[in-house]
Amino acid sequence: MGSTSPSGLELTMAVPGLSSSSGSEGYAGNGNGNAMRDLDMNQPASGGEEEEFPMGSVEEDEEERGAGPGGPHRPKKLRLSKEQSRLLEESFRLNHTLTPKQKEALAVKLKLRPRQVEVWFQNRRARTKLKQTEMECEYLKRCFGSLTEENRRLQREVEELRALRVAPPTVLSPHTRQPLPASALSMCPRCERITAATGAPAARTPRPAAAANPFHPRRPSAAF
């Protein structure tokens, strides 16, 4: 498959970092010398006039290979000519669905049965959707990867913060200049006496260190 196909699946997906698919398939893929067989097996009982698709017209000789005595399941596989594919792609680009009139007109133009045009559009839509789904899948995988990475990073950060918290903050008594044990952080007796004498509101027990939440940055100097 080359990017040389005139149309390919034109997919537009607003996905950052995703290059638009080069998903051109169709028969350009067979772009090696393989001359496409020109169909005529499915021709609508053609009076057979002008060659609108002269290219590669290996005149269909061996018809009904499967149609041996064994009983054919299917007549033979139709391969659209490059010109037919081109025209179909062109109209697909204009519109992903066809009105009955458009279908009929296109069928006449391409010397196909309307049913074949219809089937081609159905399959084409399916291919487009598949391609789109694959792209979305690819994108989601990338998202998953980066989110996993970020998750790991945040986990590490949490661990670091937890480690910092293991050693409780050393609070010195303002009077003795001695470090107070965490259990005594409610209020030292002297402060308690002072506040009782002045009628100042009793100091609340400071929040335990465990309340320090890394995800809730404390307001500056709220506790101490």
Add this chain to the structure above:
DNA sequence: CGAGTCAAGCGGACAC
């Protein structure tokens, strides 16, 4: 020979 591609068949859902 196996895998991939693609036209076509089939059946169900839906709209009119």
Add this chain to the structure above:
DNA sequence: GTGTCCGCTTGACTCG
């Protein structure tokens, strides 16, 4: 009832 679409599948065909 008819027409259309879609999803799934089949079978012919091609390519490495």
